[in-house]
Amino acid sequence: MQPLGSTPGVGRHHRPGPSEFGRLTEGVPLTLSARIRDTLSELEKIKSQPGIEARYSGGHAYLSVFRFDHGMIITPLLTHRVGHDAPTLHLHRYQDDGMFDRFASRVEELWSNGTPVWGGNSSG
Secondary structure, eight states: EEEEEEETEEEEOOOOOOOOEEEEETTTTEOOHHHHHHHHHHHHHHSSSSTTTEEEOSOOOOOEEOOOOOOEEEOOOOTTSSSGGSSOEEOOOOOOSSSSHHHHHHHHHHHHHHHTTTOOOOOO
């Protein structure tokens, strides 16, 4: 399962990715489980703030997303590459059913099917 995080009105974040064996961060291999633990540790520090949510997803997103009101930063993960080798796209919502809406629809699907990290109500 991979973590999803949210701050309504500010952004929604989904950060899955392939295991990155061999890549080191401060001398520690940056595996998927390490990334999940790091993300949850940081979210734990701010979970009492209004609007902070995190969910586990059993689905594969193959992208990282930072979503704002009418903008989105997307990093589609490429097979056989580590996350930092993937391109980053900055999308703006200009029309119905454009690229923004298509990515947003996928993120909303993952979010609605996810399970809360903190047992239902994450705001405290």
